[in-house]
Amino acid sequence: MGMVGGSLDAFIGAVHRRAAAFDNEIELVCGVFSQTPEKSKATGKALYLSDERVYTSFEEMIQREKELPEGERMDFVSIVTPNHMHFPPAKMALENGFHVICDKPMTLNLEEAKTLAGTIEKSGLVFALTHNYTGYPMVKEARDMVRSGKLGKLRKVVVEYPQGWLSKYEEGNNYKQAIWRTDPAKSGAAGCIGDIGTHAENLAEYITGLKITELCADLTTFVEGRLLDDDGNILLRFEDGAKGVLHASQIANGEENSLKIYVYGELGGLEWHQMEPNTLKYKTQEGQRIIRPNVGDLSASAKAHWRMPAGHPEGFFEAFANLYRNFAFAVKAHINGEEHDPIYDFPGAEDGVRGLAFIDTVIASNKSEQKWTKFVQ
Structure with a gap:
């Protein structure tokens, strides 16, 4: 390398x-x-x-x-x-x-x-x-449960990624990460949406197997003097009729790296939190089941991305390492x-193109007087 x-x-x-x-x-x-x-x-x-x-x-x-x-x-x-x-x-x-x-x-x-x-x-x-969150074993399991029909026809997807590290004007404090991530010449046309919103978009499409077809976006720059968005709220429409909500923010005071996703279908729902990555919840009206790595009958994909016996925590580095391996x-x-x-x-080139198309569509929707903007790449 x-x-x-x-x-x-x-x-x-x-x-x-x-x-x-x-x-x-x-x-x-x-x-x-x-x-x-x-x-x-x-x-x-x-x-x-x-x-x-x-x-x-x-x-x-x-x-x-x-x-x-x-x-x-x-x-x-x-x-x-x-x-x-x-x-x-x-x-x-x-x-x-x-x-x-x-x-x-x-x-x-x-x-x-x-x-x-x-x-x-x-x-x-x-x-x-390196959409590294797709490397977690429980994300693989969630995707495979959707593919196998465990949830039935999908109806609703909620994905959120709140952070709080840009709640203040950090780019004025010689903070290197804040400086380039809020500079349009270095970061691109979007701030929060480009930095972490694309992670949320990619995770939603990866787990569900559905592509976003339309969206309705509301972006805000809350911190005075900042050049790019630091908060976004987006309604989503997926192919096959599923609806969704994507919320990304870098001014959510007190939040760390709180990426979460909820997927609901006719037969059941799934819930996964990045800060508790070894727990996947499968929920129905009859109750819920906690799914953990190397416990029970998991998918071949989940097994291929877990390294340790049950009860031994793995996390961010291991998920990132899965992509490199x-x-x-x-x-x-x-x-x-x-x-x-x-x-x-x-993730590959198609994911990359869709990520940039997502950014452009969100920005176009935010500027538009129309409620919905078609996702075009």
């Missing part, structure tokens, strides 16, 4: 590196960790990389790695930069024969996302998008000319 972004003072870079290393399927061999050469070199040294494999730009890294003999050069690039720097290294890596795993959203805007999706298809290479399996299969086992799934 080669990495773009993720210097020592970047939170998400360390998360990606730990997730990638978790299953001993991936070795970090090179990187350009910052636009500042000194910071990139210092990060490489701290990670025990040889000086000649720590680069000053992604262009240099891709070109130099391509010149190395097969078996010595990197096999793929992990992109963990702010949003505006997803598209350029991803496109160049794919065009030069390297697989790509990229943080979400896939690109800065929908036009770039569609272009990158075309590049991925043309290259025939493996691309993964599954991606590594797909890259290995590609290298060996083999078929990749679909049980080891991960």
